[in-house]
Amino acid sequence: MADCLLHPGERHDYDGKTANYPDIRLVYWAGGNPFHHHQDLNRLRRAWRHPETIIIHGPWWTATARHADIVLPATTPLERNDLGGSPRDRFVITMHKAIEPVGNSRNDFDIFRDLSRLRGELRRAA
Structure with a gap:
């Protein structure tokens, strides 16, 4: 990079x-x-x-966040419903949120969806 x-x-x-x-x-x-x-x-x-x-999504104030111009607060795995797995696994794990999002954090999917709406590119799936 x-x-x-x-x-x-x-x-x-x-x-x-x-x-x-x-x-x-x-x-x-x-x-x-x-x-x-x-x-x-x-x-x-x-x-x-x-x-x-430089724009990032992140749940913590990391070195990457410190070097970014815009930081969009993202949820942690404990604050969202998600899927998990790894290249070593032959299965996918469903992960259910344990707590509501803290502060203004939002999950990545919602952030991307709303950015798409702002650009007018969201299309409804049939």
């Missing part, structure tokens, strides 16, 4: 092909925390200065 943000327009090889990095002006991050698992945090900090806007 850092290479892409630091070198817009430059050529790179990936999966046997050559491509150019895009000029990314907006990062929208939902789920995960790149500042938790990136191998070179100083380089990632420099890279995250390049986009004009």
Whole structure:
């Protein structure tokens, strides 16, 4: 990710092909925390200065939230109905919320739905 943000327009090889990095002006991050698992945090900090806007969903004030322009408060797994699983599992687990969302937090699906409505792109499923 850092290479892409630091070198817009430059050529790179990936999966046997050559491509150019895009000029990314907006990062929208939902789920995960790149500042938790990136191998070179100083380089990632420099890279995250390049986009004009960074928006994240997050339940906690993480390093990713601190480096974002907009933080949308998201629920934790305890505050939403969800599905869970992993690549190691051959099944999906239903997870029922244990408590109501705290503060203004909302689940990711509701955030995405409302953003779609704002853009006028929500279509009703038959």
